[in-house]
Amino acid sequence: MKTSQAGLIPYPIQQLPAATALVNSDFALVQASDDWYALFGIPQSKKSKVPIFDFYEGHERCSKEILQQYLVGNDVRTIRHGKNIGDKQVWLESIFAPWLDQKKNAQGTIIQVRDISEDVEKDAELERMNNLLNATSEVAKIGSWEYDLVTEKLSWCEMTKKIHQVPTDYKPSVAEAIEFYKQGYSRNKISMLFHNLMSEGGSFNERLQIITKKGEERWVAAGGKAITQAGKIIKIFGTFQDINEQMLAEKRTRESERLLTTLIDNLPINVFIKDKDSRKILVNKAECDYLEVDAKQLIGKTDFDLYDPNVAQKSRDEDLEVIRTLKPMLAQETINVRKDGSITHFLTSKIPLLDLDGNAYGLIGMSLDISNLKQKEEQLRNLINVTAIQNKKLINFAHIVSHNLRSHSANFSMLLDFLSKENDEKEKTRIMKMLLFASDNLMDTLENLNEVVDISTNVNLDKKSINLLSSIERVQQNLSAFLEKCGVTVIKSVDKKLNVLSVPAYLESIILNLMTNAVKYRALDRAPKIVISAQKQDGFIVFSISDNGLGIDLKRYGDKLFGMYKTFHDNKDARGLGLYIIKNQIEAMDGNITVTSEVGKGSTFKVNFNDQTQ
């Protein structure tokens, strides 16, 4: 039986180009090809019938029990098993098939083995790649899709489905896929891009919005690329990425950027950012408006390009100090002079900009235009000055009043004291006369004071435009008798069209006083001459009256000339009031009066009438 069996074996088994073995029903090797031995090695056992299990000794995933199962059966069975050759893992595939004789009786098993190491490795690599792809897809939320133009079949990957929020068994059609895009721009755009790709080829990548199955609106990046074969588009492969978070974050960034820009641009403060070399790297609208140029033209400029050199140097010094010390400069009053010379007052702050290491890489500056405030401050200061002067005048006036009234009352007291003690009738009459005289004096004084008070309290001055020459002529007419008696020559060089702004009564008082003074203090050794002139000058009408009289020692009396009750000549008519009164009148009309004089030669009084209506 056994010989007959052996006789059945065709000789060429040994030469089969594959590792092949014949095993009898007792699981012993009957015969094997050379390749079998090359793969499994020649067994150590000297037995004629080597059990097949010996060959598989030490193979992975292949125990004796498993082999026994595989060796029996009428079908073809396959098993994969590993073997270590040296430090190399070799994967083998054994195929078991029944060994039948001519009468189809089972004789044993035919085993064919092939080395499948490469296939296994490839499979592992493929699985690794797939895993990697899935992981990448999962992490980056990038899905893919594929459209076959031949079968007209669209397929989505897991991620693409997940993004659409459809179940994994969902099978999309092109029409449905396009329906997912938000109606309007997104849907129109994808439809156009897809059809273009089919007809023209090429690729696209677009950010669009979809409405998911669950009705959520999401931003996606859809990409597509046409695959051509032999000049014909056969497939479209595409990516599909969920960029909703990214888009929302971008939107938020854009919104906060806009908020910041809107805020900075609309601040009524000049804002600028400078680098270490004091070059502007950011400016706001207020700064551009102030410098009257576009932001683009300001970037990269330094203060030396924009301002007066001195101002620029000062600003540069401030910048350097802030960058060096890292201490902010806060609310410093600064003056900017632009190239055209215009001056602006600012309240400036400079704050160092620090990088992550704490080093300054520039500074942020803020300047508030306080020119208006400065101007108001200046006005206020002027007002304080005016008030202080007026106050001083009032105190002075109060002293004059108290002095004058006191001296009269003192006289009364003294005279009454005399009178009460006097017995002599004749002396009594004399004292009575003195009392009457004192009483008259008091009345005069009170009248004078009244006149002064009138001017000082007359705050609602009604200034009118009055013809100067006719006013002079009217005064001259009134004084004609006096002027004639003294033989005065009056020379007038006044434009007959010239008008002055004045309170009518004041103008007359001023001309009358100055003309009278010019005659009163005439030099007796020469014929009196008065020269009157007037001209416009810097917003004033300068009215000038010169005489050839005694003159005044201005060194001695200059500061007292316009004082109350000051007389400087031995003249019985002098009351010491005229110049005091007209000075008050002129100043009440925002004008001023000056005098030049030389003893023995004459005097010139100049009245500046303010010609500006307020």
Added chain:
Amino acid sequence: MTKLNSIYIIDDDPITVFGIKKMLKTIVECPNVKTFENGKLALDQIMDELRKGIQPPEVIFLDINMPIMDGWEFLEELLKLDIKEKIIINVVTSSIDTSDYQRWNKFRINCLHYLNYKNKPIFSIEPTDLKRINLAS
């Protein structure tokens, strides 16, 4: 009765002049009482008399507010003159301005003459207004 050679009254107010003269009559015997309407006139007189070798007045009644040359200016000019004798100068004023008093005090400290400060109204003339005991002599 005090006896004096020369008294000057420098005041532009005739009533004050009248009063001072009247009060002087009762306590002093003086043949030479001169009145001046302002400081300039008095100063001119003193300088004129100094040139002639006549002694300056022993007592002066001096008003402050006067035209042409007021009391202060008169004092300033007087101090420039070469006068050895001590003059009693009574500054008579109705001013209650403290700056006038301070100015008087400055003069009092800086000059060799005797200076009195008399506020109007004056009802009497004190002996010290006319005579001082010179402790040095």
